[in-house]
Amino acid sequence: MRLMATRRHVVRGLATAAASFALPCPSYAQSSARVVIIGGGFGGAACARALRKINPKLQVTLVEPNRIFTACPFSNEVIAGLRDIGAQQFSYEKIAAGGVSVIAQAAAKVDPQARSVGLADGTSLAYDRLVLAPGIDLRFDALPGYDEATAEKMPHAWKAGAQTMLLRRQLEAMEDGGTVVLAVPATPYRCPPAPYERASLIAHYLKAKKPRSKILILDAKDVFSQQRLFEKAWKEFYPGMIERIPLSEGGRVVSVEAATNTLVTDFGNHDAQVANVIPPQKAGNIANIAGAADKTGWCPIDAATFASKLVANIHVIGDAVIGGNAPKSASAANSEGKACAAVIASLLAGKPPERPTIEGTCYNTVTPGHAFSQSGNYQPRDDIFVEVMGSGFTSPVNALGEIRQREADQAQSWYKKITVETFG
Numbered sequence: 069m070r071l072m073a074t075r076r077h078v079v080r081g082l083a084t085a086a087a088s089f090a091l092p093c094p095s096y097a098q099s100s101a102r103v104v105i106i107g108g109g110f111g112g113a114a115c116a117r118a119l120r121k122i123n124p125k126l127q128v129t130l131v132e133p134n135r136i137f138t139a140c141p142f143s144n145e146v147i148a149g150l151r152d153i154g155a156q157q158f159s160y161e162k163i164a165a166g167g168v169s170v171i172a173q174a175a176a177k178v179d180p181q182a183r184s185v186g187l188a189d190g191t192s193l194a195y196d197r198l199v200l201a202p203g204i205d206l207r208f209d210a211l212p213g214y215d216e217a218t219a220e221k222m223p224h225a226w227k228a229g230a231q232t233m234l235l236r237r238q239l240e241a242m243e244d245g246g247t248v249v250l251a252v253p254a255t256p257y258r259c260p261p262a263p264y265e266r267a268s269l270i271a272h273y274l275k276a277k278k279p280r281s282k283i284l285i286l287d288a289k290d291v292f293s294q295q296r297l298f299e300k301a302w303k304e305f306y307p308g309m310i311e312r313i314p315l316s317e318g319g320r321v322v323s324v325e326a327a328t329n330t331l332v333t334d335f336g337n338h339d340a341q342v343a344n345v346i347p348p349q350k351a352g353n354i355a356n357i358a359g360a361a362d363k364t365g366w367c368p369i370d371a372a373t374f375a376s377k378l379v380a381n382i383h384v385i386g387d388a389v390i391g392g393n394a395p396k397s398a399s400a401a402n403s404e405g406k407a408c409a410a411v412i413a414s415l416l417a418g419k420p421p422e423r424p425t426i427e428g429t430c431y432n433t434v435t436p437g438h439a440f441s442q443s444g445n446y447q448p449r450d451d452i453f454v455e456v457m458g459s460g461f462t463s464p465v466n467a468l469g470e471i472r473q474r475e476a477d478q479a480q481s482w483y484k485k486i487t488v489e490t491f492g
């Protein structure tokens with residue numbers, strides 16, 4: 069393998085990769101092709117593991133700057149004080165032990181002509197196929213007044229980790245009677261129902277600790293995912309506590325003023341004791357650097373192969389893609405990672421790839437022991453994913469408490485399964 073990264077950045081698995089490059093036989097060289105994956109989240113890590121499983125001779129390199137991954141699913145429970153951040157964190161050791169070369173660096177450049185990835189330390193990696201799985205970046209240019217410095221005062225908590233803990237600390241520090249304001253963007257953004265799950269779980273915390281407090285959701289859209297389920301639950305568990313202003317009633321936040329913790333809409337200003345500003349988003353910036361993102365900020369793909377519509381020999385998976393009906397979720401990203409691995413293995417072996425089916429399941433917890441979900445399977449049609457007829461499921465609006473409890477238990481099992489499957 070032509071690997072120019074310094075050894076200290078390689079966690080493990082490099083020896084295997086280097087040994088396989090030494091063999092010159094053309095058929096072996098084909099099967100030991102170099103696949104580089106940028107981004108070790110739910111999509112990229114699943115893809116790396118699946119590639120090695122399908123063909124252990126492939127030289128698979130995962131480029132990810134963080135040595136510990138912090139997962140977003142269930143991070144709303146951390147914000148509400150129901151869970152420790154440690155339950156969200158996973159190392160790459162098991163992935164490396166499976167023969168994937170894990171390089172603890174950010175990718176800074178992609179040269180599609182030379183088929184190489186430039187790393188932050190100036191070294192580079194050659195590839196036969198490149199997978200981009202960088203998740204999202206926040207658009208700090210989209211909401212006047214909201215930049216990286218402001219996010220330290222008005223956290224987004226849309227990438228889990230320090231931001232999650234900052235929002236939690238702000239809630240803990242808030243006096244009883246304060247108003248928590250959530251600014252929610254228009255779609256597309258990562259995990260469409262998550263802002264409403266967050267409002268629910270913050271309400272759970274406030275109800276117990278600061279019952280005179282209120283939550284205001286300023287929303288840049290009129291309707292939202294699983295709306296009837298959420299609204300029914302809010303009436304049942306948090307009557308009078310959560311107010312939502314939709315787009316048509318002036319809910320869209322057009323700017324923020326960090327000095328006064330003010331959220332500005334076309335219809336008036338809202339002062340917050342705690343402001344959770346979730347700004348518009350785009351594919352992780354490396355997708356733009358690689359030339360794989362279009363003017364929307366997201367990546368168009370051939371959904372049958374995950375191949376970029378804009379750059380040859382590059383595949384894109386996870387939140388970064390224009391995915392049609394497939395949600396920007398961990399479950400879909402994980403499913404896309406595995407399906408993309410199967411496509412790449414087939415293409416490298418000179419076989420036509422099978423048509424992928426993507427699975428997406430999303431659980432929402434509104435109070436401990438009370439959850440509902442939405443799920444579906446998605447297949448390629450006209451470059452996007454569309455829901456397979458009859459595969460969609462949304463929990464019924466009227467269900468017994470024991471069914472919501474069962475879904476809460478299933479949510480826990482789902483998290484365990486997907487994190488074990490992705491990180492080992």
Ligand code: FAD
Pocket residue numbers: 106107108109110111112131132133134137139140141142143144173174175176201202203204225226227258259262352353354385386387388396397398399400401429430431
């Ligand atoms: P990520 O998992 O974000 O991984 C991207 C990785 O790429 C990151 O590790 C990043 O460090 C790395 N990266 C970025 N740029 C570079 C670079 N230049 N070089 C190298 N590495 C790079 N989904 C569900 O299915 N169920 C849920 O219950 C759920 N709850 C959620 C709750 C919240 C509050 C939020 C915000 C999201 C939730 N999600 C949920 C959505 C889920 O977290 C994302 O959809 C999922 O993480 C997307 O996977 P990904 O691989 O595309 O991106």
